[in-house]
Amino acid sequence: MGMDISTAFIHAGNTTDPVTGAVNIPIYQTSTFRQKRLGGGVEWEYSRSGNPTRAALERLIAQLEAGSHGFAFASGLAALTTVFSLLKAGDNVVFSRNVYGGTFRLLAQVFDHFNITYTVARGEAAEDFDAAISDKTRIVLVETPANPLLSITDIRAVADVAHARGALCVVDNTFLTPYYQRPLELGADIVVHSATKYLGGHSDLVAGLAVTRDADIATRLAFIQNASGAVLGPFDSFLLIRGIKTLGVRMDRHSENAARVAQVLQQHPAVRRVYYPGLESDPGFAVNARQSASGGAMVSFELADGYSYEKFFAALQLVALAESLGGVESLACHPATMTHAAIPAEVRKEIGISDGLIRLSVGIESARDIIADVAAAIDAARCR
């Protein structure tokens, strides 16, 4: 409809109440809807199949991701479960080494039981994905930037490779959000989100979303969403619509702060290496700049020899040691023992997740305060 995405965050999806004109869609906290007569066609029947608050969110995310149909789920993993449920026994999924740990576990320990197999691409380049695809592959899953090394994959190149081999390209767009990156416009077939992160933005809900612009895929996702039932409730749908209204201003501030933190870390003598695709020196910079409008707000780094990450985490005061990301508050995590602990130590080492790796989710506090806290913790991390 031609409106700028910053306007769409607030006005897309018709999230005003059609009945009263309330500017915020009400929380339709109901499981069922009274029907006027037997067999009369009704818009709303039962809230697993459809709920007006959830439907408003689904219209909103569809429009933001330049898709035609959106679906809201109880978590990001519930969204991914629904997408993988498009497959049948014998089918194969290809993803890269840096895939989200929970996604790996879902495929390796749940879908595996149903003989849906997976293949791990050796790297993040389109050729690595191409080499991993077999004639059984039906889904190629991309995360970019991928966690925790913020590695970048060329979405258009992987979508082309997937399509040439008869597979769908699914992109997990959690880290950059539609404000910065719209995978459907780059050739992807389905976009998924852990809306728990930036879309919600306040660390107060767990939610997942999926979007497509393909009518057949949409029909199948809608069927599976209703048949398997991991839908998002009305209250969380309302909170997520509310969070999305400020996505643009939050992401501006998040990424501005992250760029400053990354620059300070890069110049710090006690930092060995910084991973941030918004830095020109980062190996993913050029591809990321071509397909998105920002390096995002996740920054990972390693301390130099003679500095202890244990001491670093113990010294943080403002920045909280916590799992998750994308909330207004800055968080720090230790991938080796937290988000990526399920990956065997040898594999972690092979893919470059060192024991000393530190991951920051840079919040929207004053950049000065965040930098002061991180710098003080680095000083305190020196081994004497």
Ligand SMILES: *Cc1c(COP(=O)(O)O)cnc(C)c1O
């Ligand atoms: C958190 C996360 C998920 C899982 O989402 P939940 O909402 O926790 O189920 C999937 N992908 C990425 C990239 C994530 O960061």
